[in-house]
Amino acid sequence: MRFFDRLAERIDAVDSVVSVGLDPDPDRLPESVADADLPRFQFNRRIIDATHEHAACYKPNAAFYEGPDGWAALEETIAYAHGKGVPVLLDAKRGDIGNTARQYASALDPDGLDADAITVNPYLGRDSLEPFLQREDNGVFVLGRTSNPGGADLQDLELATGEPLYERVAALADLWNDNDNVGLVVGATNLDELQSIREAVPDLPFLVPGVGAQGGDAEAAVEHGLVEWDGPEASGLDVGLVNSSRGIIFAGEEARGDADAYFGAAGQAARQLAARLEQFR
Ligand SMILES: O=C(O)c1cc(=O)[nH]c(=O)n1[C@@H]1O[C@H](COP(=O)(O)O)[C@@H](O)[C@H]1O
Numbered sequence: 001m002r003f004f005d006r007l008a009e010r011i012d013a014v015d016s017v018v019s020v021g022l023d024p025d026p027d028r029l030p031e032s033v034a035d036a037d038l039p040r041f042q043f044n045r046r047i048i049d050a051t052h053e054h055a056a057c058y059k060p061n062a063a064f065y066e067g068p069d070g071w072a073a074l075e076e077t078i079a080y081a082h083g084k085g086v087p088v089l090l091d092a093k094r095g096d097i098g099n100t101a102r103q104y105a106s107a108l109d110p111d112g113l114d115a116d117a118i119t120v121n122p123y124l125g126r127d128s129l130e131p132f133l134q135r136e137d138n139g140v141f142v143l144g145r146t147s148n149p150g151g152a153d154l155q156d157l158e159l160a161t162g163e164p165l166y167e168r169v170a171a172l173a174d175l176w177n178d179n180d181n182v183g184l185v186v187g188a189t190n191l192d193e194l195q196s197i198r199e200a201v202p203d204l205p206f207l208v209p210g211v212g213a214q215g216g217d218a219e220a221a222v223e224h225g226l227v228e229w230d231g232p233e234a235s236g237l238d239v240g241l242v243n244s245s246r247g248i249i250f251a252g253e254e255a256r257g258d259a260d261a262y263f264g265a266a267g268q269a270a271r272q273l274a275a276r277l278e279q280f281r
Helices: 003-014 039-054 070-083 098-108 126-133 151-155 165-175 191-200 218-225 259-280
Strands: 018-022 057-060 089-094 117-120 139-145 182-186 206-208 241-244
Touching: 003 139, 018 039, 018 259, 039 070, 039 259, 057 070, 057 241, 089 098, 089 139, 098 117, 098 126, 117 126, 126 139, 139 165, 139 191, 151 165, 165 182, 165 191, 182 191, 191 206, 191 218, 206 218, 218 241, 218 259, 241 259
Parallel strands: 018 057, 018 241, 057 089, 089 117, 117 139, 139 182, 182 206, 206 241
Antiparallel strands: none
């Protein structure tokens, strides 16, 4: 089944468009997991237990799995999320020349990390993304307009045609969508850009990061991020994702010494965000 069909069904089943970001910063892990084998996985396991009923997907950011045992923690995390029936979007922001890109894309293989979808960087052009785009059952989220302040440095540059570069990227992503597997990453912190990209590409689902810790606009994220899915299996359902990472996984930080309270707070934060976003759907 294609990624966006699976995602639309998941969103429908849990009434949530929340992507829970699994970014287990080693400096912020509570004592209850810090001394365990694979602490990052043990942390994620507890987070997944607490949040899965409100999660449309999990988004582990590959940066947080660098270093010894990082890949093992990521592999275990993805398998554990799948065990709860939740798709996984690997946030790796890949993009490189063809033979390198093919290796990066193996993260989507069932005998690789088995991620359901991945984020990619469009700046090396179509051929660098081909190994991802060809995988009909996997989602490919192209960075459109990022949420960080420096995103403007390049992405807002005006082209000779008068359009900003991010709009050209969005149009290209639409063009690359032969397999109905392309989405766009557009931050919730830049409302004008969010709106204008939605107008430029009315049919692509967005991953909208930046709500929560970065202070982005949840209502605009839902209004512009979701589209009615017109796929072969889950047609007519909403599809799109609004991500929060630190705002959910570290919501219990004041209860660091009490594991149940700590992870309970993450569950509550995921539930509250899901309910808040549902108001705007
Ligand atoms: O691709 C992303 O997910 C992404 C794109 C973007 O423009 N901004 C952005 O914050 N992200 C990621 O989304 C997550 C946001 O984390 P929080 O700010 O903790 O919610 C991190 O993993 C970021 O790397």
